[in-house]
Amino acid sequence: MDVPFNVLYETQPNVIKLLNNSFKKKRLVHTYLFEGAQGTAKLDAAYYLASLLLCSEKNKPCLACKECKRVIKGTHSNIIEVKPEKGVIRKEQADMLIKEFSLKAADGKNRVYIIQEIDKATASAANALLKFLEESGQGNYGILLTENSYNVLPTIKSRSQIISFVQLWPEVIANKLVSLGIDDEIAKILSNITNSVDECLEMINEGKILDIIDLLKKTAYNFLIKERPPLLVFFEDGKFLLSETDKRYHNIFIDLLIAFFSNLLYLRLKQNEKIMFKSIIHDFLNISVSPNKIITELEKILEFKQRLRYNINIELFYVQMLTEIQL
Numbered sequence: 001m002d003v004p005f006n007v008l009y010e011t012q013p014n015v016i017k018l019l020n021n022s023f024k025k026k027r028l029v030h031t032y033l034f035e036g037a038q039g040t041a042k043l044d045a046a047y048y049l050a051s052l053l054l055c056s057e058k059n060k061p062c063l064a065c066k067e068c069k070r071v072i073k074g075t076h077s078n079i080i081e082v083k084p085e086k087g088v089i090r091k092e093q094a095d096m097l098i099k100e101f102s103l104k105a106a107d108g109k110n111r112v113y114i115i116q117e118i119d120k121a122t123a124s125a126a127n128a129l130l131k132f133l134e135e136s137g138q139g140n141y142g143i144l145l146t147e148n149s150y151n152v153l154p155t156i157k158s159r160s161q162i163i164s165f166v167q168l169w170p171e172v173i174a175n176k177l178v179s180l181g182i183d184d185e186i187a188k189i190l191s192n193i194t195n196s197v198d199e200c201l202e203m204i205n206e207g208k209i210l211d212i213i214d215l216l217k218k219t220a221y222n223f224l225i226k227e228r229p230p231l232l233v234f235f236e237d238g239k240f241l242l243s244e245t246d247k248r249y250h251n252i253f254i255d256l257l258i259a260f261f262s263n264l265l266y267l268r269l270k271q272n273e274k275i276m277f278k279s280i281i282h283d284f285l286n287i288s289v290s291p292n293k294i295i296t297e298l299e300k301i302l303e304f305k306q307r308l309r310y311n312i313n314i315e316l317f318y319v320q321m322l323t324e325i326q327l
Contacts, residue, residue: 005044005048005063007041007044007176007197008041008044008045008048010172010176011040011041011166011168011172012040012041012045012165012166014166015041015045015163015165016045016048018163019045019048019049019052020052023052023053023060028049028053028141029160029161030133030136030140030141030142031133031136031141031142031143031144031159031160031161032049032141032142032143032144032160032161032162032163033118033144033145033146033149033152033156033157033160033161033162033163034046034143034144034145034146034163034165035145035146035147035149035162035163035164035165036147036164036165036166036167037147037165037167037195038147038194038195038196038199039168039173039194039195039196039197039198039199040165040166040167040168040195041165042145042165043114043116043145045163045165046112046114046143046145047071047072047074047079047114048061049112049141049143050071050076050079050112050114050141050143051063051067051068051071051072053110053112053141054067054068054070054071054076054078054079054109054110054112055067055068056068067109078107078109078110078111078112079111079112079113079114080097080100080101080111080112080113080114081113081114081115081116082094082097082113082114082115082116083115083116083117084116084117084120087120088120088121088122088125089115089117089118089120089121089122089125090122090125091122091124091125091128093125094121094124094125094126094128094129094132095128097113097115097129097132098128098129098132101113101132101136101137101140109139110139110140110141111139111140111141112140112141112142112143113140113141113142113143114142114143114145115129115142115143115144115145116145117145117146117147118144118145118146118152118156119146119147119148119149119151119152120151121153126153126156127153129156130153130155130156130159133156133159133160134159142160144156144160149162167195168195170188170191170192171191172191173187173190173191173194173195173196173197173200174187174188174190174191175187176197177190177191177197177200177201180201182200182204185276185277185278185279186204186210186213187200188276189213189256189259189276189277190203190204190209192255192259192276193252193255193256193259203252208240208244208249209252211240211241212241212249212252212253212256213256214237215234215237215238215241215253216253216256216257216260217260217277217279217280218233218237219233219234219237219238219257219322220257220260220261220277220280221280221283223325223327224264224283224284224287224289224327225283225284230322230325231318231319231322231323234318234322235318238318241253242314242315242318247308250308250314250317251305251308254301254304254305254308255305257301258298258301258302258305259276259277260277261294261297261298261301262274262298263275263276263277263281264281264284264289264294265291265294265295265298267281267282267284267285268289268290268291268294269291287327289327293327294327297325297326297327300321300324300325301321301325304317304320304321
């Protein structure tokens with residue numbers, strides 16, 4: 001695993017400064033809780049701190065020595081990473097970690113454990129980890145990561161130094177994607193779906209997201225131009241989405257639909273700098289739909305988005321939604 005510290009440097013300079021200063025002044029604590037939205041480079045920061053603790057050179061982290069290279073590749077034996085299995089961190093995982101850290105490191109160096117999504121620990125796992133945090137021992141450092149700090153056991157939070165990661169502005173994500181060769185409009189659209197550059201690139205590589213954006217444009221276009229009924233357009237061109245069992249993609253389509261209607265609102269309010277569907281939005285300059293009407297339809301879409309949380313017939317869901325939306 002390559003750890004893109006360049007993204008961390010660019011987006012979380014205050015975190016880097018805090019970790020570096022704490023290390024230089026020998027004020028590192030033994031347990032950190034990194035909290036922040038998805039895509040805010042928390043895992044990168046965990047490996048950066050591990051590099052500080054394990055680097056063999058004078059100016060740490062050098063990112064070039066044997067120790068740093070092993071950290072960056074994710075192969076360092078002194079780092080143990082725990083992540084949820086089937087959506088939860090179980091007591092067995094906590095017990096494994098505790099057992100491993102009960103043994104002394106063979107090389108006598110610092111050891112680091114990283115627990116992703118600590119908020120998903122079961123009660124028994126969290127309680128086992130709580131005792132471990134109190135007695136982890138000299139030279140052992142823990143880094144807990146979460147997007148939902150309010151779900152973390154208060155006693156775990158009280159025993160950790162909490163570092164908050166700032167959420168990235170969509171413009172930052174979009175500019176980064178453009179610098180990587182992504183089309184400007186696609187970059188702006190994706191930056192409003194997720195706060196993570198890596199997730200944007202992953203979606204592009206999967207291949208479905210570009211088809212979903214194209215389907216959204218064709219469907220939304222016909223809400224206003226009315227060349228064909230939007231429902232017909234969706235069912236003719238969206239068979240790939242109707243057969244998709246992963247609700248993530250349906251949520252993405254709904255998020256894009258919300259974004260499109262928001263763009264219509266920006267157009268009516270002459271807030272053109274906020275528009276991201278630039279390739280089609282200006283076709284609607286002469287369409288006389290009031291801002292209040294757009295807001296009403298947006299509220300309908302938001303209500304349908306809530307329904308996606310439940311076990312539903314996906315074809316019937318789209319029939320109802322695309323029939324009810326009227327401009």
